[in-house]
Amino acid sequence: METTGLDPFDSHIITIQVRMDGKTTIWPMWTSSEKEVIKSFLSYTDSVFRTETRFVGYNLLKFDVPFLTERMHLTKAIP
Numbered sequence: 001m002e003t004t005g006l007d008p009f010d011s012h013i014i015t016i017q018v019r020m021d022g023k024t025t026i027w028p029m030w031t032s033s034e035k036e037v038i039k040s041f042l043s044y045t046d047s048v049f050r051t052e053t054r055f056v057g058y059n060l061l062k063f064d065v066p067f068l069t070e071r072m073h074l075t076k077a078i079p
Contacts, residue, residue: 001057001064008070016041016068018055020048038068038077 005011012034016027018041025044027037057064072078 001068003067006063008067008074011067013037013068013071018044020053033075034071035075035077038072038075042072042077 001016002014003011004014012029014029016037018025027040027044029037032040
């Protein structure tokens, strides 16, 4: 995940990227809104086979997940 800064209250998500089975999927904010990027990513996570899929990344649990969670609430990407 790429962001404009470190604070989820003042910064935005620029892109979310996932690499799976040799294919990279990118959801860029410049083609839609941040809210749509988040919703598209969440839709993707619903489509993967969860028991065989692991999300890994640098600082994923201490930055990406909390940042994404806060932006989901602030943009109202989730009901």
